[in-house]
Amino acid sequence: MPVSQTREIAAASRLHNVRYAIRDLACVADEVIKQGHKVLPLNVGDPLSFDFKTPPHIIEAVHKAMRDGKNGYAPSDGIPEALEAIRGEAARKGITTVRDVFVTSGVSETVDLCLSALVNPDEDLLTPSPDYPLYSAVLCKLGIRLNAYDLNEEDAWQPELADIERKITPHTRGIVLINPNNPTGSLCTRQMLEQIAELARRHNLIVFADEIYDKLILDDTAHLAFAAVAPDVPCVTFGGMSKNYLVPGWRIGWGIVSGDAAAVKAYCEGVHRLLRARLCANHPEQYAIKPALEGPQDHLVEVKRKLRSRRDLTQKWCESTPRVSCVAPRGAFYAYPKIDIPESDEVFVKELIRQKHVMVVHGSGFGQKPGTKHFRIVFLPDEQTLTKAYVGIADFIRERYGNE
């Protein structure tokens, strides 16, 4: 007689705190879509959902690689020509002490591998608050206690040094720095990078510098790579193709290890064990890395022109809307306005979807100082869509809370 399984298969309890607010909101949007409404999506950081196009020469490079039979497994750390191109990119970023480079399936996998290769169960890693939620998700998966440091809204979202210092314990192994930042769109100053380097030296920490948006700087300033400012400090710089080269679906990212050679040796060996264990990153897509990094960068001029105009429109709206204020974003395509309302930002966001069909993400999905409320805007949509969405949000605020 067949035996049927009756007991529930429970998910591991360490996953209880794994949240990805950006995608979790999709359930609310689905309700609204089922009622026949169109939702204005100011929530997902995928340029390809809007009027941005992948540069054709990198599509051709992948197409050619597939036709040429590059469809088997690749070397675990990446194909040689991609590794060489990433080393060239590191040099252009001013990173002079490169010890290792490797290719991954998106920066998401770089984050997973680099965190997994570092922290033991009784140790911790400093992550920013607000942060990109993957960091806390990976740490939860590893069973690591979260140790978040504040970004200071009053200081243009710079990391709050005193808070970092307060939170460093003998068990702290490293600091995550997201620059340009998701969700705030802020950039770290040179002085801040230098001060963080000093803390890392003093406490023997590695720095994970997530610089996935480094070519999307909207002000007239150059991006400063942490590893260029602190060549001696153990660091892994995270970079990738998703945002700068408009191919998030290809899943191509990389890590650049720099710093004192002896200090990073054992750690690199650990990373390579994990790289080998998962076989390799996507193979044909790796053939786009060299043409992307070394070929024409024309698309960036157009991308930044559009983003500047959309950032300015967003900022103007924030400045002119009661109950809303915002530190002007300087990079990437995110704004993180503060909102003065008597209920939680999660309720705000869910009701906004239901009533005005505009989708943004609540600040509590990224982390924020207790008592403060925010929402994240992705300003990738065109001006017409943004304007329509901002009219909807302003109406919603006025109708629900009044303008006082």
Ligand SMILES: Cc1ncc(COP(=O)(O)O)c(C=O)c1O
């Ligand atoms: C700060 C940050 N890091 C990493 C990622 C993941 O990027 P990838 O598509 O390369 O996995 C994102 C994606 O939005 C991000 O915003």
